[in-house]
Amino acid sequence: MIKLEHVYKNFGDLEVLKDVNLEVKEGEKLVMIGPSGSGKSTTIRCMNFLEEPTSGSVYINGEKLTHQNKTKVIRDNISMVFQQFNLYPHMTVLKNLTIAPMKLHHKSKKEAEELAFHYLDVVGLREKAHAYPTMLSGGQQQRIAIARALCTESKIILFDEPTSALDPETIQEVLDVMIKLAKENITMVVVTHEMGFARQVADRIVFMAGGQIIEEGNPEHFFENPESDRVKQFLGKIIRK
Amino acid sequence: MSGIFSARAWDKVWTYRSTFALGLFNTVRTAFFGILLALVLGIIFGLMATSGKKPLKFISRVYVEIIQNTPVLLQCCFLYYALAFSNHSIGIILTGIISLGVYTGAYMAEVIRAGIEAIPVGQFEAASSQGFNYIEKMYYIILPQSIKIILPPMVNQVVNLIKNTSCLYIIGGADLISLTYSFVTGENTGGAYAPAYIVSGLLFFVICFPLTKFASTWEAYLKKMDQRIQFAQHTTIEEGVAANE
Numbered sequence: 001m002i003k004l005e006h007v008y009k010n011f012g013d014l015e016v017l018k019d020v021n022l023e024v025k026e027g028e029k030l031v032m033i034g035p036s037g038s039g040k041s042t043t044i045r046c047m048n049f050l051e052e053p054t055s056g057s058v059y060i061n062g063e064k065l066t067h068q069n070k071t072k073v074i075r076d077n078i079s080m081v082f083q084q085f086n087l088y089p090h091m092t093v094l095k096n097l098t099i100a101p102m103k104l105h106h107k108s109k110k111e112a113e114e115l116a117f118h119y120l121d122v123v124g125l126r127e128k129a130h131a132y133p134t135m136l137s138g139g140q141q142q143r144i145a146i147a148r149a150l151c152t153e154s155k156i157i158l159f160d161e162p163t164s165a166l167d168p169e170t171i172q173e174v175l176d177v178m179i180k181l182a183k184e185n186i187t188m189v190v191v192t193h194e195m196g197f198a199r200q201v202a203d204r205i206v207f208m209a210g211g212q213i214i215e216e217g218n219p220e221h222f223f224e225n226p227e228s229d230r231v232k233q234f235l236g237k238i239i240r241k
Numbered sequence: 242m243s244g245i246f247s248a249r250a251w252d253k254v255w256t257y258r259s260t261f262a263l264g265l266f267n268t269v270r271t272a273f274f275g276i277l278l279a280l281v282l283g284i285i286f287g288l289m290a291t292s293g294k295k296p297l298k299f300i301s302r303v304y305v306e307i308i309q310n311t312p313v314l315l316q317c318c319f320l321y322y323a324l325a326f327s328n329h330s331i332g333i334i335l336t337g338i339i340s341l342g343v344y345t346g347a348y349m350a351e352v353i354r355a356g357i358e359a360i361p362v363g364q365f366e367a368a369s370s371q372g373f374n375y376i377e378k379m380y381y382i383i384l385p386q387s388i389k390i391i392l393p394p395m396v397n398q399v400v401n402l403i404k405n406t407s408c409l410y411i412i413g414g415a416d417l418i419s420l421t422y423s424f425v426t427g428e429n430t431g432g433a434y435a436p437a438y439i440v441s442g443l444l445f446f447v448i449c450f451p452l453t454k455f456a457s458t459w460e461a462y463l464k465k466m467d468q469r470i471q472f473a474q475h476t477t478i479e480e481g482v483a484a485n486e
């Protein structure tokens with residue numbers, strides 16, 4: 001479904017990704033963890049070309065992403081949920097959910113709104129359809145952002161630290177929605193520090209440090225007997241926290 | 242005899258009212274088409290400046306810097322005489338439309354650039370991540386948010402353009418200021434300085450004041466809306482907290 005092949009990314013002189021190779025299968029739930037600044041965001045952003053790799057290739061559904069085809073490939077395959085929600089503040093919740101289906105996927109207003117209300121039910125916010133995003137709490141905004149990602153019926157959803165900007169008491173409501181989603185056949189790539197979520201949902205966990213994938217494996221492997229010291233150190237810190 | 246209170250002077254202005262009407266008409270049509278041109282140029286060069294493409298940014302920068310750092314009078318003369326001497330004269334009004342449009346376009350481009358750059362990068366990324374192309378992203382997501390930042394300074398530029406139609410004087414003008422000047426210095430009409438300039442000024446004021454008033458009212462309205470949304474946000478969150486307790 002997603003394949004990164006020898007991906008390097010530099011920002012000026014700074015080498016942020018150094019030969020990242022990763023394959024995500026259809027329907028797989030991949031969780032990426034690692035210390036801050038290790039290149040997790042850059043990696044996930046290479047998957048939808050918000051960052052274009054300095055060298056190396058990204059394949060979506062077997063098709064190589066290029067500067068030319070990225071808009072179409074992304075439109076047809078991928079959505080993203082951001083740390084800062086990034087809802088469109090000048091539109092109601094309903095409009096946030098229907099704009100892409102109507103303008104990009106040629107759905108009628110009626111079809112798009114039916115779809116929107118369906119996914120508002122999924123995230124439990126039907127009654128907020130006519131509210132503006134700034135009137136919602138962070139947790140509610142993020143649930144709307146997830147509904148927006150679902151409304152384009154993408155097979156792949158990327159999550160970059162979806163709960164890191166939330167007040168502690170609203171984190172769980174967002175995680176609950178994501179756990180619910182994980183039961184569907186959607187390919188999910190999730191950067192997170194929520195180890196409970198990772199353990200419960202991940203088919204596979206990837207650990208990054210210094211712009212490289214240091215270790216990968218299933219949750220049992222990761223939490224019971226990780227190989228590298230850096231993973232042990234990291235987990236020690238996170239769990240103590 | 243040319244005093245403000247001279248009935249004869251006022252009478253003279255009234256007699257030659259068609260001169261003022263003609264000046265007004267020329268000023269208004271120069272301004273109208275000049276504004277259209279300025280808008281088109283402003284949007285094109287403003288978008289180029291925020292496209293992230295180096296060559297486009299560079300071209301936009303060159304346009305803005307040249308236009309903003311030379312006098313509009315010079316640009317106007319340059320266009321008029323360069324064309325006149327190459328036997329392609331396009332007339333005073335058209336020269337005015339083009340030179341004022343190009344001049345104001347540079348300021349419009351800056352206004353639009355600033356309006357776009359004020360939108361958080363997350364908005365661009367969210368739109369890209371949904372598969373909006375550049376034009377769609379601007380049209381549906383970015384510009385509707387920029388418009389409230391752009392509109393007030395843009396109206397100020399429109400008002401400046403209207404006032405700058407007086408530049409046509411230097412190429413033999415047909416605008417309101419030029420005709421007023423010929424009126425007060427004319428052999429048959431001369432003398433009624435104060436009334437003529439008062440009438441001329443009033444005509445400008447009548448056009449420009451509603452525009453600036455509109456801009457400031459709009460700005461105040463948007464500020465109020467923002468406050469209302471923030472207020473609503475606070476109350477809903479507090480209600481939420483209260484409900485949880």
Ligand SMILES: Nc1ncnc2c1ncn2[C@@H]1O[C@H](COP(=O)(O)OP(=O)(O)O)[C@@H](O)[C@H]1O
Nearest residue numbers: 011014016034035036037038039040041042043
């Ligand atoms: N747009 C950018 N320009 C310059 N440096 C960047 C940019 N984005 C990320 N970086 C740098 O790349 C490194 C990796 O960042 P990131 O991928 O965001 O890490 P993580 O998500 O794991 O915290 C950091 O050192 C960060 O400062």
Ligand SMILES: [Mg+2]
Nearest residue numbers: 040041042161
């Ligand atoms: Mg990050």
